[in-house]
Amino acid sequence: MTLVVILTLYPFLYILAASFSDQLFIQQGKVGIIPKGFNLDAYKLVFEFPMIGRSYWNTVVYTVTGTLVSVLLTVCAAYPLSRKSMLGRKFFTGVILLPMIFAGGIVPTFLIVNAMGMRNTIWAIIIPGAVSSFYVFIQRTFFEAIPQELEEAARIDGCSHMQILLRMILPLSLPSLVTIGLFYAVGQWNSFFPAMLYLSDKSMHPIQLLLRDIVIMNQTDSVLTGAAADERAMIGESVKFATIMVATVPILLVYPFIQKFFVQGAMVGSIKG
C-alpha cells in the first residue's frame, strides 16, 4: 500500500522539487524530493519566454472553446436519445455506438480535416474530436435518471421539447454537465496529437506540444525564439521541470474538487455504457 503511494507520488514530488532547484544540483543528480539550491529562476524564465506564455494561452483558449462545443454537441446527442418518444431511437443509438467499435483511422480523418481547410485553424483542434460516443452514453444515462413525471407535467403545461430541455432538464442536470465538461476539459488540456497533426504554425501550438519539443525532442530553439543570447544559455533542466509543473498544476488543482463527480461519472458510464 505504502509502496503504491510512494511510487505514484514520487515522480510528482521530484519534479516539483527539481523545478525549484538549481540547475547544477539537478545535473549532478542530487535532487530528491526536497529542492536543493532553492530558487524561483526557472518559473521566472517560464513566464518570460514568449513561446511558453503564448502556447499556454493557446491551451486555455482551446480548452475553453473546445469544452463548450463538446458539451453542447453531447447534450444535442444525449437528450433526444434519452427520450423514449423519439422514433428510431435504437437506430440513432447504433449510429453513435458503431464508431466506438469501428473507426476510420488517422489517415482518412486527416485528409477530411485538410480538405475542409481546417488546417492551422483552431477548428482542427476542436472539431474532429469534439464528441465522444462514450460521454454521450454517460450523459444519456443521466438524462434518463430524471423522473419522467416532471417532463409530463411540463408537457401538459404546453412546453415543447426545446423548452423542456432548456428550462428544466439542463438546470436539473447541471452536476452531470459539469462532470462531462470536466472530462472534456481535461482531455483537451492534455491533448497534443491533433495539434501535432494539424498545426504547423508554431505560434498556435498548445503547451503540451511545446513540452514535447523541449523535453522529449530536446529542441529548445522553439521556445527561445525572441530570447536574448544569454537567456538561451540559461534554459536547462530546471526550466523543463517548471514547464511541466505549469502545465500540470491546473488539472491537479481542479481534480480534488471534482473527484467525486469524476468517479461517479466513470462508474455510471462503465456500468451502463
Next chain:
Amino acid sequence: MNARDGTPRPVPVNTAARGARNRKALTRLGKRLMNEYHLYLIFLPVLIYYLIFRYMPIIGSVVLSFIDFNMFKGIADSPWVGLKHFLQFFDSIYFWRLLRNTLMINLLNLVFVFPMPILFALLMNEVRSKILKRSVQTISYLPHFVSTVIMASMAVTFLSPSIGFVNNLLASFGGERIAFLQKPEYFWGIYTVLDIWKTMGWSAILYFAALTGINGELYEAAMVDGANRWKQMLNITLPGILPTIIIMLLLKIGHMLDIGYEVILLLYNPSTYETADVINTYVYRKGVIEASYSFSSAVGLFQSVIGLILIVAANRLARKYADSSMW
C-alpha cells in the same frame, strides 16, 4: 353542469362539432409531431457531425485502401488496384515486426497491467481505516489526469543516462549507466511500467464499485463457519467481482490491436523501432509523414477489421460464459 345531476352529456352529432373535434385531434397530432421535430432538430447537428467525422473516415478508409490515391486526380479518377496495398503490406518485412510488437505489448498488458487494479482493489478492501482508504485511493487516481506528454517527459527524465534517477541509482550500486530509451530490449518493459503507473488507480474504480455490491452477510456467515480473511477473500470477494473482471477482460481482448500509441509516438525513436513500432505508429508515419495515403489506409483497415472480429468474438464469449455482454 350536467355532471352533477348525473344526466349524460348530449352526444354531439352535428358535423360541425365533429369537424371541430377532428381538427383538435389533428392539431394535437401536429403538436406532437412538432415536439418530435424538435428532438430531431436538436439531434441534427450531431448527425451531421458523425457523418462527416466518423462515417466519412470509415468509408474513406475502405475506398482509399483499394485505389492508388492521387491528391491531384481525386478519389474518382485514381486507379483501382484491388488488394495491392494489402499484399504489399503482408509481404513487407514490417508486417511481422508490427504484428509481433502490437501483440506482445498487448500480451504484457494483459499479464501485468490488467491484474494490477484487481489486486489493488482487493488490497484496499482489507484496509479498515476509512480515511486511509480514501486518501490512498485519491492519490492513486492522480496519474490518470497527467497528460501523455508529461508522463513521457517524466520517463525521459527518470531514465536519462546523465541525470535520471534510475541511472543514478544504478551508478550508486556500481552499475553502468544505460541509455534505456535507446535500447530496443527495454522498450516493452518501460511501456508496461508506465501503463501500470497511469492506469492502476483509475481502473480500480470499477472493482471498488463491484466490491461494495457484495452482500455483507456472506462474510458474517463465513466467519461463523470459521473462514479466515484469506479464505473469505478467495471464496466470497473474488467470486463477487468475477463478472466485472470477465467483462473487463473481454473488453480488453476486443481492443487487442489498439494501443495507447500516443505514448509510443513520444517515446520511440529510430533506434527502438525494432520493438516499439506498432501498427498505429506505422500508419501515422506512412500516412501523415510520408503521405502514402492509400497504403497506410489499407494497413489501418486491416487493423480495424481484425479489431472488429475480436470484439464480436469477445462479445460472443461473454454472452456464452459470463452471462453478460457489451451489447
